[in-house]
Amino acid sequence: MKIAMIGTGYVGLVSGVCFSDFGHEVVCVDKDPRKIDMLNRGEVPIYEPGLEDLLAKNVAAGRLTFTLDLAQAVADADAVFIAVGTPTRRGDGHADLTYVMAAAEEIAQAAKDYVVIVTKSTVPVGTNRQVQQVVAKANPGLDFDVASNPEFLREGAAIDDFMKPDRVVVGVQSDRAAEVMSDIYRPLYLRDFPIVITDLESAEMIKYAANAFLATKITFINEIAALCEKVGADIKQVSKGMGMDNRIGNKFLHAGPGYGGSCFPKDTRALARMGQDHAVPMQITETVIKVNDETKRRMVDKLLDMCDGSFNGKTITILGVTFKPNTDDMRDAPSLTIIPSLVGGGARVHVVDPQGRHEGEALLPGVTWNDDPYDAARNADLLVILTEWNEFRALDLTRLAGSMAKARLADLRNIYTAQDARRAGFEAYDSIGRKQLGADGA
Numbered sequence: 001m002k003i004a005m006i007g008t009g010y011v012g013l014v015s016g017v018c019f020s021d022f023g024h025e026v027v028c029v030d031k032d033p034r035k036i037d038m039l040n041r042g043e044v045p046i047y048e049p050g051l052e053d054l055l056a057k058n059v060a061a062g063r064l065t066f067t068l069d070l071a072q073a074v075a076d077a078d079a080v081f082i083a084v085g086t087p088t089r090r091g092d093g094h095a096d097l098t099y100v101m102a103a104a105e106e107i108a109q110a111a112k113d114y115v116v117i118v119t120k121s122t123v124p125v126g127t128n129r130q131v132q133q134v135v136a137k138a139n140p141g142l143d144f145d146v147a148s149n150p151e152f153l154r155e156g157a158a159i160d161d162f163m164k165p166d167r168v169v170v171g172v173q174s175d176r177a178a179e180v181m182s183d184i185y186r187p188l189y190l191r192d193f194p195i196v197i198t199d200l201e202s203a204e205m206i207k208y209a210a211n212a213f214l215a216t217k218i219t220f221i222n223e224i225a226a227l228c229e230k231v232g233a234d235i236k237q238v239s240k241g242m243g244m245d246n247r248i249g250n251k252f253l254h255a256g257p258g259y260g261g262s263c264f265p266k267d268t269r270a271l272a273r274m275g276q277d278h279a280v281p282m283q284i285t286e287t288v289i290k291v292n293d294e295t296k297r298r299m300v301d302k303l304l305d306m307c308d309g310s311f312n313g314k315t316i317t318i319l320g321v322t323f324k325p326n327t328d329d330m331r332d333a334p335s336l337t338i339i340p341s342l343v344g345g346g347a348r349v350h351v352v353d354p355q356g357r358h359e360g361e362a363l364l365p366g367v368t369w370n371d372d373p374y375d376a377a378r379n380a381d382l383l384v385i386l387t388e389w390n391e392f393r394a395l396d397l398t399r400l401a402g403s404m405a406k407a408r409l410a411d412l413r414n415i416y417t418a419q420d421a422r423r424a425g426f427e428a429y430d431s432i433g434r435k436q437l438g439a440d441g442a
Helices: 010-021 033-040 051-060 070-075 098-110 127-138 158-163 175-184 200-231 235-243 264-277 283-306 335-344 357-363 373-377 397-403 418-424
Strands: 002-006 025-029 064-067 079-082 115-119 144-148 168-171 195-198 315-319 348-352 367-369 382-385 408-411 428-430
Touching: 002 010, 002 070, 002 098, 010 025, 010 051, 010 064, 010 079, 010 158, 025 070, 033 064, 051 064, 051 158, 064 070, 070 098, 079 098, 079 175, 098 115, 098 127, 115 127, 115 175, 127 144, 127 200, 144 175, 144 200, 168 200, 175 195, 195 200, 200 235, 200 264, 200 283, 264 283, 283 335, 283 382, 283 408, 283 428, 315 335, 315 373, 335 348, 348 373, 357 367, 373 397, 397 408, 397 418, 418 428
Parallel strands: 002 025, 002 079, 025 064, 079 115, 115 144, 168 195, 315 348, 315 382, 348 367, 382 408, 408 428
Antiparallel strands: 144 168
8 A cells, every 4th residue: 555654753663664674655744854864864853772673675676755746645545644743732731733733734735646644653542533534624615534553663662563463553434434444454453463453543542551550650650669668568569469350450560750851741631631621520531641750850859869959069960861771762761850850959960871972961951961871980989870770770789889979870760779779888778668778788
C-alpha cells in the first residue's frame, strides 16, 4: 500500500520507517528543510536505538522516501497518517490541535481519490470528528474516511514496540476504512498480534486512559516509597511483593524521581482538562499530576539534606539528565526541576549523559558538561544518579568515592545499595524508599 506520513517527529518517523519495513511504500513529509535534508542523507534527527539502520535498509530497498512536498506525497496515497505535535496549550491545559487541523486541511486539498486520513498524533476525544469536518469543508467532493490509530511506543524501545505490540488500536466509522487499516497492519495480524477495532471516540480515549493509568502506577509507587523511608520499609521489596500479584503486575513499579517525557505529562494534563470541560473531574489524574510535581521537588530536598542544608559553594555531579535511558528526550524530565534548583542555590553542577547534551545545553544553562563520570566526580561534594543509563549501572564506586571531596551518593534510581556504598568508602548514601547510609555509617 502507499502511505504518506505527515510529520517526522518521534512518532511519525518511527511509524513511517516501520511501515516501510512491512513492505509498504512510504513517503514521510515534513515542513522543516533541515530535517528532510538530514533524513535524505541517512541521518536520523532523534536518538532511537536501531532506527538509523532500519531507515537505511528501507531507503536502499526503495520503499522509504522523504520530502517537503505534501501534495505530491498525498496525491496517490491509500492512507495518510497525521503525526504532528499536539503540545499542551499555554494557559488552559488543552492539547494544541493547530498542527493537526492545518495538516488535515492540506491533505484535503491535495487528495484526489478515496483516502483514509489517520490520526496518529495523541488527540483529545472528539478530534477525529473535527478532522472530518475540516476535510469535508476544504474539499467537499473528496471521498474519504477518518480513522484514529493512537501510538503506544516507548522511547528507547519503539521499534520493538511497533513490530511486537501488545495491541494495535484502530478507530473507524466504515467497513471500507477498517479494511484499509487491516491491510496496513496485516503483517502483525498474520503473526497473531491483536488488532482492536473500535469507534473513533473509544480509540481516542484508550490512549489517554492507558497513559493516565501508567502515570498513576508510577506516582503511586513513588508515594509509597516516600512512606517507606519514614517507616523503615524497603520499596524494592514492597514493589516485588506487589508485582507478583497478577492483578497488579511488576511493570511501572520502580520508584524514582518522578515521570517525565513526551507523553505522560502532556496526556495527563489533557485528560484532566477534558474531565473539567465535561463536568466529570478526573480527580485521580489531577492528584497524580500534583503528586508527581511534588515528587520532583522532594528530590531537591533530599539532595539539600545531603549537602548539609545548603547548595552554595558545593560541587555536585549529576549522572543522567534525559527523562529515561536510551533517548535524548528532555521533555518534562526531572532534571529540569532538580538541576536549576541546584544552580540557583549556588552549586557548581557537572553533568554526564550519553545523549542528553544535544537538547540539554539549551535547557540547562550554568552547568558544565563532561563525557566521563570519573572526571565529572573529581573533587565533588555529592554524586547524583538521576537517569539509569546502562553506563551508570556498573561504576567503580571505590574509584568515585576516593576522588570526591566528600564521598556522598544520592542514588535516585536505586541502582546500588547502602552496602555497596559503604564498602566503596562513601560516607553517605541515599536512595528512594530505602534506608539511607548516614555520615556515621548507620
